[in-house]
Amino acid sequence: MGAFTVVVRRDDGSPVVLRNAPLLDDGRPMPTRYWLADRALNKAIGRLESAGSIDRIEAEIGVDAIGEIHQRYEAERDASVPAGHVGPSPSGGVGGTRIGVKCLHAHYANYLVTNDDAVGAWVDTQLALTGDAFDSARPGIASEVGAAGNVGEDQA
Numbered sequence: 001m002g003a004f005t006v007v008v009r010r011d012d013g014s015p016v017v018l019r020n021a022p023l024l025d026d027g028r029p030m031p032t033r034y035w036l037a038d039r040a041l042n043k044a045i046g047r048l049e050s051a052g053s054i055d056r057i058e059a060e061i062g063v064d065a066i067g068e069i070h071q072r073y074e075a076e077r078d079a080s081v082p083a084g085h086v087g088p089s090p091s092g093g094v095g096g097t098r099i100g101v102k103c104l105h106a107h108y109a110n111y112l113v114t115n116d117d118a119v120g121a122w123v124d125t126q127l128a129l130t131g132d133a134f135d136s137a138r139p140g141i142a143s144e145v146g147a148a149g150n151v152g153e154d155q156a
Contacts, residue, residue: 001025004035008112014140016041017109022081022090029088031096033077034109038140044132045104045123053126054101061118063100069117070098073110094119 002024008017018035036042058066070093081089092098094117095106104123111120112134127133 002030006037007034008109008134009136010038010138010140010142011136012139012142014038014142016134016136016140017112019113022077023085027087029090031077031090031092032106033073034106034113036105036109036112038134040132040138040140041108041127041134042105044127044130045108048123048126049104053104053123057104057119057122058100061122065118066101067093067099069107069110069119070094072114072116076114 003021004018006015006017007019009015016036016038018037020030020033020035022030022033024030036045073093074091077090090096094101094110095103097103101107101119104119107117107119108123109120111117111124124133
């Protein structure tokens with residue numbers, strides 16, 4: 001387990017994106033800074049991945065531009081590693097990778113927080129075509145369980 005903060009929510013309070021601490025409670029590195037927690041978005045993005053979108057994105061956006069996204073992500077995450085930390089540290093960019101695209105979910109989470117991820121923007125465009133793009137007004141898990149205050153509480 002590790003500390004996290006909910007950084008994007010739906011209007012009903014449902015968590016959409018979590019910002020993870022760079023280290024888990026036991027000191028192991030956590031490379032994924034932004035985690036997509038929303039079930040509906042995860043399912044829709046899973047359909048994109050299963051349709052072979054990763055190869056398409058890499059061809060359209062290019063590995064150099066994707067590499068720059070990884071560098072920005074890594075720098076932002078690594079800036080939050082506690083000063084004086086001794087031991088393994090997170091590595092890689094979005095989803096813990098340095099080259100290409102590993103996970104559309106992680107790129108979309110990064111995009112929703114930073115608005116600075118061409119892969120996440122591409123995903124958003126594709127989700128919009130099917131009516132699945134993020135819309136904060138759509139109900140999430142909090143509406144399903146009926147208690148927004150008990151869902152997705154920060155673990156910092």
